[in-house]
Amino acid sequence: MIPHAFTALVVAPKVCGRIVANDRSLYIVETEYGEHHAQIVGAFRYQTQDPRDFPVVGDYVSLSNNDGTFMIESVIPRTNLFARRAKDGSHFLQPIAANIDTLFVTVAVNRDFNIRRLERYVVSAAAFDVPFAIALTKVDLVEEPDSFIDSIKEFLNDVPVIALSSLDGRGFNELLRFCGPERTIAFVGSSGVGKSTLINSLLDKPVMEVGDIREQDGRGRHTTTRRLLLHRLDGTAIIDTPGMREFSLAEANEGVSEVFKEITAIAQECKYKDCKHDAEPGCAVRDSVDDSRLASWRKLEREAAFEARKTDRRAAVAEKERWKAIHKANRRRQH
Numbered sequence: 001m002i003p004h005a006f007t008a009l010v011v012a013p014k015v016c017g018r019i020v021a022n023d024r025s026l027y028i029v030e031t032e033y034g035e036h037h038a039q040i041v042g043a044f045r046y047q048t049q050d051p052r053d054f055p056v057v058g059d060y061v062s063l064s065n066n067d068g069t070f071m072i073e074s075v076i077p078r079t080n081l082f083a084r085r086a087k088d089g090s091h092f093l094q095p096i097a098a099n100i101d102t103l104f105v106t107v108a109v110n111r112d113f114n115i116r117r118l119e120r121y122v123v124s125a126a127a128f129d130v131p132f133a134i135a136l137t138k139v140d141l142v143e144e145p146d147s148f149i150d151s152i153k154e155f156l157n158d159v160p161v162i163a164l165s166s167l168d169g170r171g172f173n174e175l176l177r178f179c180g181p182e183r184t185i186a187f188v189g190s191s192g193v194g195k196s197t198l199i200n201s202l203l204d205k206p207v208m209e210v211g212d213i214r215e216q217d218g219r220g221r222h223t224t225t226r227r228l229l230l231h232r233l234d235g236t237a238i239i240d241t242p243g244m245r246e247f248s249l250a251e252a253n254e255g256v257s258e259v260f261k262e263i264t265a266i267a268q269e270c271k272y273k274d275c276k277h278d279a280e281p282g283c284a285v286r287d288s289v290d291d292s293r294l295a296s297w298r299k300l301e302r303e304a305a306f307e308a309r310k311t312d313r314r315a316a317v318a319e320k321e322r323w324k325a326i327h328k329a330n331r332r333r334q335h
């Protein structure tokens with residue numbers, strides 16, 4: 001189940017594995033020889049500061065095996081990583097899933113349909129270089145799903161939009177075009193849009209609960225961690241993700257330029273340097289871009305720039321604190 005390209009990178013007696021679930025320091029990895037619990041080897045843990053560098057669901061890892069105790073020694077370089085920055089003021093990115101061939105940004109057609117939220121996911125996927133498509137779910141709830149597809153197409157003209165219903169099976173054949181041996185697809189989107197139901201329908205049988213981590217925590221409570229990477233019989237790896245609350249667009253500058261590439265291109269032709277494409281007379285962007293699209297672009301661009309500045313400031317403060325501590329330790333050592 002693990003592509004040869006990855007197993008080939010791990011030299012025996014080390015074993016190549018893929019992370020399928022994670023709860024704090026505990027991981028479940030699948031290997032050619034079955035599924036195992038694993039933890040990160042101490043040296044890796046102590047040398048790693050950035051949460052982004054820790055293993056995440058979808059990662060391929062190199063494992064050591066000491067009499068059946070598996071330890072994660074390293075993460076094999078990722079083809080990509082979808083991450084987010086929580087709006088909690090941390091300047092660290094929280095990794096969500098790695099090594100994704102297609103990320104389905106999932107939205108439902110009911111009253112929760114929100115094009116702004118969709119835009120946020122999309123610019124974020126573009127910023128992380130993760131190929132994406134749109135999964136429009138619960139189309140059985142409306143008479144006219146086309147109007148929803150149209151409003152997405154208005155914003156993303158060359159991205160596949162798949163209209164789906166887990167109730168009547170609409171759209172699943174189209175979804176299967178993204179599946180295949182050694183393919184990994186992932187679903188992100190707000191809680192309740194139907195990701196888990198969709199994944200269960202995609203699997204040949206409902207196995208969502210299989211392979212959960214069940215542990216007794218320090219207080220004797222049982223905690224269950226859900227397996228997030230599952231396989232279709234055809235070999236497709238499917239990654240579910242926990243519902244995300246608001247996330248910051250700090251990394252999304254490039255994603256915004258990518259998703260709005262026609263605006264980015266026209267902006268180069270603006271006769272004003274530093275044009276805000278706002279009130280400047282004869283602005284090329286305002287003359288040729290649709291008002292609502294321009295409004296979306298402006299809002300996302302401003303937010304991405306603002307978040308990036310804020311994050312840079314926070315990173316600078318953290319870096320300064322770090323050096324202060326190092327100098328202090330050095331001074332102490334000299335006395």
Ligand SMILES: Nc1nc2c(ncn2[C@@H]2O[C@H](COP(=O)(O)OP(=O)(O)O)[C@@H](O)[C@H]2O)c(=O)[nH]1
Nearest residue numbers: 138165166167190191192193194195196197198
């Ligand atoms: N009408 C309709 N309801 C759905 C569909 N898919 C999921 N649901 C319902 O939506 C709710 C949330 O689904 P769930 O898969 O848990 O969403 P998740 O939070 O994105 O994983 C559940 O009550 C499902 O029964 C669908 O295709 N049509």
Ligand SMILES: [Mg+2]
Nearest residue numbers: 195196197240
């Ligand atoms: Mg779910």
Ligand SMILES: [Zn+2]
Nearest residue numbers: 270275277283
């Ligand atoms: Zn302009």
